[in-house]
Amino acid sequence: MSWVWEKIVWFTNQTSGTPVHKPDNADRYDRQIRMTIPHYDNIHEEILNFVKVQYPNPKTWLDTGCGTGSFIRKAQDIFPDTEFFIADPSEGMIKKASLTLDGCRYSLLGRCGTADLPAITKSRFDVITAIQCHHYLQPEKRIAAVHACYSLLDGNGLFVTSENIRPFSDEGIARSLSYWGAFQRQAGRRMDEVRDHLSRFDHEYFPITVTDHLQAFHDSGFSIAEILWLSYLQGVFWCRK
Structure with missing residues (x-):
């Protein structure tokens, strides 16, 4: 969930290729x-309502790339009997x-990317x-991450993912970038911040089309892969094993 950070926040782990987040910036997210x-x-509400x-x-729920934990905090209120598990490659986010998540029913699986x-x-x-x-990942690593989610699901499990998408x-x-930039300006970001963020498209994060998303889900083994929600350059997809 951490792709909105300024460039200075991120650096690349040369071994894994996974973006790592500096701890002192987690509060800004x-x-x-x-x-x-x-x-x-x-987006959070659509996902939670769909799962509901x-x-x-659900007895068990894994949120990979959990970020600050705000999504699972909301989920805990709706699913009080569910046991949650989290993972994220960033020490600061963890x-x-x-x-x-203080007071929530959850377990930390580890500081790691999804594929691990x-x-x-x-x-x-x-x-x-x-x-x-997953959109910071190069194609092979993205496929590995999706396949990991498939392998970790129970027999009739549900996978829901929100990702940025690439126009055709x-x-x-x-x-689309112009429209997205207008939103960011209206939301209060400075012009230089907006310009910097949009310039990272295809350089620091690597979106794929809706068609490529669905194909990747099927290639990983999911029997069903569908679109739940689309807006601007973000999409929500659900898959069943």
């Missing part, structure tokens, strides 16, 4: 993200999530969510 992603809270209808009583999770746990989960956490044409990209 929840303030900044609403100025960057349109309908951010609606489709899988009303520390922040532990504060956000099968080596850490043999557990299987009824629900897995991955919100804004150059003009589509240009107009």
Whole structure:
């Protein structure tokens, strides 16, 4: 979930290629993200409402790329009997999530990216969510991350992911970025901040089209892969094993 940070926040782990977040910036995330992603809270609500209808009583739920833990904090209120598990490659985010989730029923699987999770746990989960956490990955690593989610789901498990998406044409990209930039300006970001963030498209984060997303889900083994929600350059997808 951590792609909205300024460039200075991120650096690349040369071994894993996983973005790592500096601990002293974790507190800024929840303030900044609403100025960057349109309908951010609606994305959370759509996912939680969808799971509530489709899988009303999950016993176990993994949130990979958990960020500050705000999503699972909301989920805990709706699913009080569910046991939650979290993971994130950022030490700063894990520390922040532990504060956000104080009093919640959850377990930390580890400080790691999604693709590393099968080596850490043999557990299987009824629900897995991955919100804004795979688009920094190059194609091979993205496929590995999606396949890891597939392998960690229980037999009839539900995978829901929110990711940025790539328009199909150059003009589509240009107009979508312009529209997205207008939102960020109206939300209070400075022009230089907006320009800097939009310039990272295809350089620091690597969006793929809706079609490529769905194909990646099917290639990983999911029998069903569908679109739940689309807006600006973000999309929410759900998959069933």
